[in-house]
Amino acid sequence: MTQTIALQIQQPFSDQLRKGYPLISKDAVNAKQLPTEQGTLLKLMDHHNRFIGTGYYGIQNKGIGWVLTTDANETIDKAFFIKKFKKAIDNRAAFFNNDNTTAFRVFNGEGDGIGGLTIDFFNGYYMVSWYSEGIYSFKEMVYEALAETVNYQAIYEKKRFDSKGQYMEQDDFVMGTPGEFPLLVKENGMTYAVHLNDGAMTGIFLDQREVRLAIRERYANSTNMLNTFSYTGAFSVAAALGGANKTTSVDVAKRSLAKTIEQFSVNDIDYEAQDIKVMDVFHYFKYAQRHALQFDLVVLDPPSFARTKQMTFSTAKDYPKLLKDTIAITAKNGIIVASTNNASFGMKKFKSFIDQAFKDTRTRYKIVEEYGLPKDFRVPREYPEFNYLKVVFIQKID
Structure with a gap:
């Protein structure tokens, strides 16, 4: 089970987070209070010990973590990820129904409620990109949730971080039936060749x-x-x-x-x-x-x-x-x-x-x-x- 610790957020960052800003800045906290393991859930509190939200500890170039929910009663579990994925997919119904464009972003990090995680669709194949060791610690939960939410030929991943939170590139097959590459996708009627198994970039x-x-x-x-x-x-x-x-x-x-x-x-x-x-x-x-x-x-x-x-x-x-x-x-x-x-x-x-x-x-x-x-x-x-x-x-x- 994922560990949860209380973490005090300093002013004015606590007001910013309470208004819905999703990024936890490294300047918002006392570094000595940070947990040793990335992926630790953070119960964010203001200086009056009032609940702000629940986030996770994950170092990337933008900060030290992201807020996941402002609901004190919400649990970060597989159901949480399923809910987020379903909402993101519903918001992109027009893309899924467009035969002229078969490659697009399904889930865009903080814009869809989970900073540090993106998911792209390539004509039946999904590519998950992870931007910190912290969010990657939830990978089993995320993949179970994604597999229950979408129909897929295969799921691939790209890890864009190293153990120190710095940027790196790596990709790997996760589940499903491996694709034959190049995979051809449509974009406004144009055709592009993509490779989900060939290094850092996909080709587009x-x-x-x-x-x-x-x-x-x-x-x-x-x-x-x-x-x-x-x-x-x-x-x-x-x-x-x-x-x-x-x-x-x-x-x-x-x-x-x-x-x-x-x-x-x-x-x-x-x-x-x-x-x-x-x-x-x-x-x-x-x-x-x-x-x-x-x-x-x-x-x-x-x-x-x-x-x-x-x-x-x-x-x-x-x-x-x-x-x-x-x-x-x-x-x-x-x-x-x-x-x-x-x-x-x-x-x-x-x-x-x-x-x-x-x-x-x-x-x-x-x-x-x-x-x-x-x-x-x-x-x-x-x-x-x-x-x-x-x-x-x-x-x-x-």
């Missing part, structure tokens, strides 16, 4: 679904498109299907070549008519400027943090420089799709990066569209800071 970032649709429907036609930090080329596929004259996909990872060829091939796109480059994006910008290359549509979706032999990159400090390099190779009236999933700053700060880059290059611009997380990536309504995705479509005027 589901949170960018609406952005790919916008590119295909409104921005790609008759363009020369550049996809930087292209991963498996999902944006390039959307552009090609939207009528782009040519796409160029650039990523430093060697495996990106085969993965991008795979994504083009499952959509019956001639990959040899596209340009796929395995090289450092920062080097490519210099190459493109030397050769006076110009693009009508550029996707700029870097990782929040990256390190190469020559440099270290962080979106929090380096995005304006990256945008300036992009502006230099974007044609007049061209579109830059600026994106980041860095949760450490909001849309207002991100727009200040955009403004800085255009001012520094003495270039006029217009913001034409903005996107955050799609509806299946639910976030607590009162706390938009958990909506980490920021995407801005920018037109370069001159």
Whole structure:
């Protein structure tokens, strides 16, 4: 049975949690009071010894745990997880009934009431991602609850933590009938190949679904498109299907070549008519400027943090420089799709990066569209800071 301890929450954090904020900050508690084992249930009390809620102790980059319930009589058991899963599935009925999209998020952590846990659906297969040792300690209960709630071909998992609470990536088959990969899924009628058993990534970032649709429907036609930090080329596929004259996909990872060829091939796109480059994006910008290359549509979706032999990159400090390099190779009236999933700053700060880059290059611009997380990536309504995705479509005027 899971251990439960009382833990006093300091002001002003107790008021914040009482209002429904789900994250337990490390600054909210006396570190000496913390239990030794992650996964311990926490009976959260204010400085007057009044009940606030029940949470669990699990270290991840955002804090030391999450609130699970504010009901003093609610037990954290299999029935609790079943209730949460059923509600999440009911909220996504429209996705389950859409034959044109067969990959989406079923359960989005704190947005669905259990921080540190996400569940994605891939055409009959489920992938559970765990973000701390604390939530992973509930795995047997969670898998029993999930198996009783959904019809599945198989369930896979990805552990995105290590024993010290740091970020790591690992995946494994859990139950059901193992799939044959690549598994083909639909997204707004487009086809994508995913691998649930092949390392950290699946092959597609589901949170960018609406952005790919916008590119295909409104921005790609008759363009020369550049996809930087292209991963498996999902944006390039959307552009090609939207009528782009040519796409160029650039990523430093060697495996990106085969993965991008795979994504083009499952959509019956001639990959040899596209340009796929395995090289450092920062080097490519210099190459493109030397050769006076110009693009009508550029996707700029870097990782929040990256390190190469020559440099270290962080979106929090380096995005304006990256945008300036992009502006230099974007044609007049061209579109830059600026994106980041860095949760450490909001849309207002991100727009200040955009403004800085255009001012520094003495270039006029217009913001034409903005996107955050799609509806299946639910976030607590009162706390938009958990909506980490920021995407801005920018037109370069001159």
